[in-house]
Amino acid sequence: MDAHATSAEPERSHPSVGVYVRIGLVLFVLTALEVGLYEFTYGGHAGPAGAAIQPFFVPLLLLLSAGKFALVAMFYMHLKQDHRLFTGVFVFPLIIATVLILGLVVLEAYHFAFARAG
Amino acid sequence: MATTALDQQRAHAAAGHEPTGLWSWITTVDHKRIGILYGATAFTFFLMGGIEALLLRIQLGTPNNTFLSPETYNELFTMHGTTMIFLAIMPLSAAFFNFIIPLQIGARDVAFPRLNAFSYWVFLLGGLFLNASWLFGAAPDTGWFGYANLTSKQYSPGLHVDFWMLGLQTLGVASLAAAVNFFTTVLNMRAPGMKLMRMPIFTWMSFITQVLLLLAFPVITVALILLMFDRFFGTNFYVPTAGGDPLLWQHLFWIFGHPEVYILILPAFGIVSEVLPVFARKPLFGYAAMVFSGIFIAFLAFGVWAHHMFATGMGPIADTYFSLATMLIAIPTGVKIFNWLGTVWGGSIQYKTPMYFALAFVAMFIIGGLSGVMHGSPPADLQQTDTYFVVAHFHYVMFGGSIFGLAAGAYYWWPKMFGRMLDERLGKLHFWLMLIGFNLTFFPMHILGLNGMPRRVYTYPEGLGFEELNLLETISAFLLAASFAVFLYNIIKTWRGPRNAPADPWNAATLEWTIPSPPQEWNFAEIPVVHGRDPLWEAKREHGGPLPEPPKVSGAGIHMPNPSYWPLVTALGLSAMMSGLMLIHHLGPWGIIAGGAILLFGVFNWAFEPAG
Amino acid sequence: MPLTPASRHLRRWACVLPLLVLVAGACSPGHYPQTTLRPLSDFARIGDDIQNNTLYWATGVFVLVEGALLYAIFRFRGRPDDPEPSQVHGNTVIEIIWTVIPALILAAIAVPTVRGIFQTNAIPTGDVLRVDVVGHQWWWEFRYPTLNLTTANELHIPVGQTVSLHLGSADVIHSFWPPRFAGKRDVFPNRETRLWFKAERAGEYPGQCAEFCGIQHARMAFRVRAQSPAEFQTWVAHMQTLGTKPAAAAPARDSVHTASAGATVRSDPQAAPPAGPTDPAYAAGEKLFAAKGCVGCHSLTAVNAPKGLVGPNLANVGARTYIAAGTLKNTDENLAHWIRDPQGIKKGVLMPNLGVTADEARSLVAFLRAHQ
Amino acid sequence: MTDTAHAGHLETATGLDNRKLAIWTFIGSECLFFASLISNYLVHKETWLTGPGPFPHEAWTSPAGKVFEPIIEIPLVTLGTALLLFSSLFVVLALANAQRGNRKGLLLWLGLTLLCGVFFVGMQVYEFTHFVHKGLTLKTNLFGGSFFVLTGFHGTHVTIGVIWLFTLWIEAFRGKIPPAKSLNLEIAALYWHFVDVVWVVIFPVVYLIK
Incomplete structure (x- = not known):
């Protein structure tokens, strides 16, 4: 990751206003999907199909949320066009953060299960 | 008055003079001065931590001793650990980051000079805050690890834990601000031609340290925030009777705490990797392997935290994972040790004081590393953990490692920092006293630990066999202390002498030795262009011998950042907020609001002040 | 006074020899009753074997690497005017070798480690004696749920039978550590941890809290009293009789077998037979105990x-070796001193100074001593 | 607001601006901060031994027979989420205008961003007050504690962002953000987007997943 490869910051061509607005719409739709999924599974409109979705609810929701996260980071925060170094400085901690959350949840779940079972 | 003093200074600087006087130190944004401030402050705290250690050793010299009361002992061992880690070793490393990194990469200053001053002031105020607890008779007393739920309001009423928790929080701000600064500095401020794989190894190891700081400190920040809410606002995160989980504290603490260990040792790795080649007159053996093993160690640092917690009973799967991951760290560490050996092998070793310390570092670190592997195995660690075996292990790493490394750095860079050569004979006396005192103090702890002496006990009964070695350790601790008296004497003696250091007293390889000792305010009259890993050696080879002494030049035309007192005001605001938080039950929110107002005032004036 | 070379020699040795003896003594595990190096149970042996294995490898590495370093330090001394040594930058083959060899050594440590992890984490089955251990600031409670018995600060266990410890805490985190029998296991409030071991030899052995737990962490010791199955049964039967009034005649305590090496030979706390319920001092003590x-x-x-x-259960306090969780030997004087001034002896302990007079203390001692 | 040792215009070794690299570094560090808070929330959200149990989504009857109403109001929070997402859109539009030197556009979009931010904070203040009235405080149970600490620290970040952007709005109003200084806004915008993506994670994890 030798940063000298590009000695000067290239004139960044940030996306056009149209792209920003379209991304904004997609974000809005994804949020609506999240809430809709919740309503469909657990909310007032939940039916028998909702019960069938329940096992997939959490993964689906996390997927949608990850999608929104990626869109904002890539387009609004310009990671897609900017220097790769910025992506590295953001994504490396992000990976460690994710592993940390997973690790802690797994370790604590084991503790709680083992301890409370006596 | 402030403005006029500043104006005078600017006029002074424009004329090419070094500013002098107390005000110039308070408003300084020069990385070299900040480095010296860090060094002097941290060394003072180091001496305090050392005195604390001596008191502990007197108490443990004989069984059932009553020299210290149990609560004083607990305060002293807590403050000894906290002081040495946060107020001595880390800021001593920071002193070298500050002074040396910009010089090694050919820069005129760090990326954010005022932020740098802010880091120092926050560190100083945080250290004073922590130690102010002594004046209130409420020094922290739950260990540097502060295990919940002993730290809860129920089991630790009083201000002891509050001082500790808010003090660490303050110091964390200083570390994070400095880490952002140095991360940016190393990436962005390198002289033309200094590619990443041409960076001096000290800069490399320091850079990795900044990454660890950036990723580890937020975790302890959160752990401390949760503790703060438990103590001040009635939450129950660590209160088991309400369903909270004291084990979460241990997880969060060690997710921070294990990288912290490498934060303490990596700069020393870097220093030693600079000193060994210079005095063996050979380039560093396996530069790339040294860099990548450093990166690998840092990466693994985030995956091994729970090896501090084998005794908590995490189950066989977690034990296996954390044990194997821990053992993996031995591989890159081994690579480093072998490369140091490879560096001196076949060299023409010049025995100056820095080299003594650097070689002893390698020898001592091997011992600390090997006992570390012994802890890596949970069934064995269940016996070793929380005994003096562990105390021995981490003193071999922290003292035999970090302090020997930092001492090597101090003797090595002293001429560059102050323009004076430290006395060689006194330096060697310091070395031998320290080496012997250190080993006699800490090696017997291995034996005591394996034979059943637990840690963190203010006394021990007769009849368990601990008497003889403890007495030996106590006597030796004074020998160790004497070695630092010699060091102090050396400093004072040299201070009285003339500035006698040439630009390149050791026949060194890196950029900081191409400029006068001590460097002028702007470091490099002309920004150097780098063509290789050992630029000064290459220049000397080309020249066919030692280079002529670089002349002092006028700084006319070189634009340097303006001095500023806003970092100090901002730091004072932050400390006032922390103090307000501690007194929240007496002052209500007003203390915090007042501190916050000062903080905002400082930040805005800082932001809108012309940086120069 | 001039010395002949021989006598000078002798004098030097006369100084060094006692020192050597001292060091040798201080290094031998036999010197330490609380040592981890002489395991007395299956559980402790698992850890000890792994530790020995690791220690052998570590010693080998230590000798080789420090030897090479010392050799280099002496062999490659240079003078300032020496020619520049050859400028070696590295050697890929050597670097690969010294990456692989440590990896292999670690594998040799990792394999028994993983086996040991699973062995020590196994849940014991079959003929096990369950004991519930509760850590308190700053003493230990031992409950035998199957025997319906409770005692404090002295863990009685039968030799040859696996004891399964279920551990918890009443307040903060402690760590239960009987070094001769097992490594540490932390005890938590509202969370159960487990530990097991099968004692191999009878005797009385020290143990201690190993996690910092407040002002008196240092004074939170306990004793493990491993007894032959028959003796253990006798002890259980005796304890079963301990209600509010102790049995008139205590069992002969000399029957406790303590002669094994490494065990502390107990000093009989009192020469005279303990007072019985009929003794006037006992009656006075009984009143005071309530008052x-x-x-x-x-x-x-x-x-x-x-x-x-x-506070700790006192049903058999008269027969214990130590009082106040390993702080004092259980003699009449110490017990009286403790009753009168616990805060002076163990500052911060939850037992307050109650203004007990010397006479009252004597009565209380008589009363408590009878509880064997 | 420049604070670099290279005065005037700079060439850095990477060609990247110091402040921009620094804010990304800070954001990377903040990832770990929020990860720790989220971990705490996940570990503790369903834990209680004293006091009422958790009652975020469903009505809950205590052993003593007291009924606790479900507490989370998804429509309100969805509105807040949408506001925050739109504010992210507005701030990139403000930046685009700043880079083109369109001061009016900059003031308009930055103003809208600020409004969204203020409304989001207002939503959170309303929600917190509402919860407290319904009986959920920091002390009630571990859901309460971990919920308030996690969303509260996010709200603090939003508030700091509002103050920062407001300062820039004033600067822009005074004509002090010409295209050459648009980086001042870009850095604040990066921080603002980060605060937004953190909410993108918090919203499903706290409000939608039971």
């Missing part, structure tokens, strides 16, 4: 003992 509020924190029954008391 001074001792009953608020201490139970005197081993059977059906109440849970959650602040």
Whole structure:
């Protein structure tokens, strides 16, 4: 990751206003999907199909949320066009953060299960 | 008055003079001065931590001793650990980051000079805050690890834990601000031609340290925030009777705490990797392997935290994972040790004081590393953990490692920092006293630990066999202390002498030795262009011998950042907020609001002040 | 006074020899009753074997690497005017070798480690004796749920039978550590941890809290009393009789086998036979025990003992080796001293100074001594 | 607001601006901060031993027979989420205008961003007050504690962002953000987007997943 490869910051061509607005719409739709999924599974409109979705609810929701996260980071925060170094400085901690959350949840779940079972 | 003093200074600087006087130190944004401030402050705290250690050793010299009361002992061992880690070793490393990194990469200053001053002031105020607890008779007393739920309001009423928790929080701000600064500095401020794989190894190891700081400190920040809410606002995160989980504290603490260990040792790795080649007159053996093993160690640092917690009973799967991951760290560490050996092998070793310390570092670190592997195995660690075996292990790493490394750095860079050569004979006396005192103090702890002496006990009964070695350790601790008296004497003696250091007293390889000792305010009259890993050696080879002494030049035309007192005001605001938080039950929110107002005032004036 | 070379020699050795003896003695595990190096149970042996294996490898590495370093330090001394040594930058083959060899050594450590992890984490089955261990600031409670018995600060276990410890804490985190039998296991409030071991030899062995737990962490010791199955049964049967009034005649305590090496030979706390319920001092002590509020924190029954008391169970306190969790030997003087001034002896302990007079203390000692 | 040792215009070794690299570094560090808070929330959200149990989504009857109403109001929070997402859009539009030197556009979009931010904070203040009235405080149970600490620290970040952007709005109003200084806004915008993506994670994890 030798940063000298590009000695000067290239004139960044940030996306056009149209792209920003379209991304904004997609974000809005994804949020609506999240809430809709919740309503469909657990909310007032939940039916028998909702019960069938329940096992997939959490993964689906996390997927949608990850999608929104990626869109904002890539387009609004310009990671897609900017220097790769910025992506590295953001994504490396992000990976460690994710592993940390997973690790802690797994370790604590084991503790709680083992301890409370006596 | 402030403005006029500043104006005078600017006029002074424009004329090419070094500013002098107390005000110039308070408003300084020069990385070299900040480095010296860090060094002097941290060394003072180091001496305090050392005195604390001596008191502990007197108490443990004989069984059932009553020299210290149990609560004083607990305060002293807590403050000894906290002081040495946060107020001595880390800021001593920071002193070298500050002074040396910009010089090694050919820069005129760090990326954010005022932020740098802010880091120092926050560190100083945080250290004073922590130690102010002594004046209130409420020094922290739950260990540097502060295990919940002993730290809860129920089991630790009083201000002891509050001082500790808010003090660490303050110091964390200083570390994070400095880490952002140095991360940016190393990436962005390198002289033309200094590619990443041409960076001096000290800069490399320091850079990795900044990454660890950036990723580890937020975790302890959160752990401390949760503790703060438990103590001040009635939450129950660590209160088991309400369903909270004291084990979460241990997880969060060690997710921070294990990288912290490498934060303490990596700069020393870097220093030693600079000193060994210079005095063996050979380039560093396996530069790339040294860099990548450093990166690998840092990466693994985030995956091994729970090896501090084998005794908590995490189950066989977690034990296996954390044990194997821990053992993996031995591989890159081994690579480093072998490369140091490879560096001196076949060299023409010049025995100056820095080299003594650097070689002893390698020898001592091997011992600390090997006992570390012994802890890596949970069934064995269940016996070793929380005994003096562990105390021995981490003193071999922290003292035999970090302090020997930092001492090597101090003797090595002293001429560059102050323009004076430290006395060689006194330096060697310091070395031998320290080496012997250190080993006699800490090696017997291995034996005591394996034979059943637990840690963190203010006394021990007769009849368990601990008497003889403890007495030996106590006597030796004074020998160790004497070695630092010699060091102090050396400093004072040299201070009285003339500035006698040439630009390149050791026949060194890196950029900081191409400029006068001590460097002028702007470091490099002309920004150097780098063509290789050992630029000064290459220049000397080309020249066919030692280079002529670089002349002092006028700084006319070189634009340097303006001095500023806003970092100090901002730091004072932050400390006032922390103090307000501690007194929240007496002052209500007003203390915090007042501190916050000062903080905002400082930040805005800082932001809108012309940086120069 | 001039010395001949021989006598000078002798004198030097005369100084060094005692020092060597001292060091050798201080290094031998036999010098330390609380050592981890002489395991007395299956559990402790698992860890000890792994530790020895690791220690052998570590010693080998230590000798080789420090040897090479010392060799280099002496062999490659240079003078300032020496020619520049050859400028070696590295050697890929060598670097690969010294990456692989440590990896292999670690594998040799990792394999037994993983086996040991699973062995020590196994849940014991079959003929096991369950003991519930509760850590308190700053003493240990031991409950035998299957035997319906409770005692404090002395863990009685039968030799040859696996004991399965279920550990918890009443307040903060402690760590239960009987070094001769097992490594540490932390005890948590509201969370159960486990530990097991099968004792191999009878005797009395020290143990200690190993996690910092407040002002008196240092004074939170306990004793493990491993007994032959028959002796253990006798002890259980005796304890079963301990209600509010102790049995008139205590069993002969000399029958406790303590002669094994490494065990502390117990000093009989009192020469005279203990006072019985008929003794006037005993009766006075009994009254005081209630009047001074001792009953608020201490139970005197081993059977059906109440849970959650602040102070240790005293049903057989008269027969214990130490009082105040390993702080003092259990002699009449110490016990009286302790009753009168616990805060002076163990500052911060939850037992307050109750203004007990010397006479009252004597009565209380007589009363407690009878509880064997 | 420049604070670099290279005065005037700079060439850095990477060609990247110091402040921009620094804010990304800070954001990377903040990832770990929020990860720790989220971990705490996940570990503790369903834990209680004293006091009422958790009652975020469903009505809950205590052993003593007291009924606790479900507490989370998804429509309100969805509105807040949408506001925050739109504010992210507005701030990039403000930046685009700043880079083109369109001061009016900059003031308009930055103003809208600020409004969204203020409304989001207002939503959170309303929600917190509402919860407290319904009986959920920091002390009630561990859901309460971990919920308030996690969303509260996010709200603090939003508030700091509002103050920062407001300062820039004033600067822009005074004509002090010409295209050459648009980086001042870009850095604040990066921080603002980060605060937004953190909410993108918090919203499903706290409000939608039971």
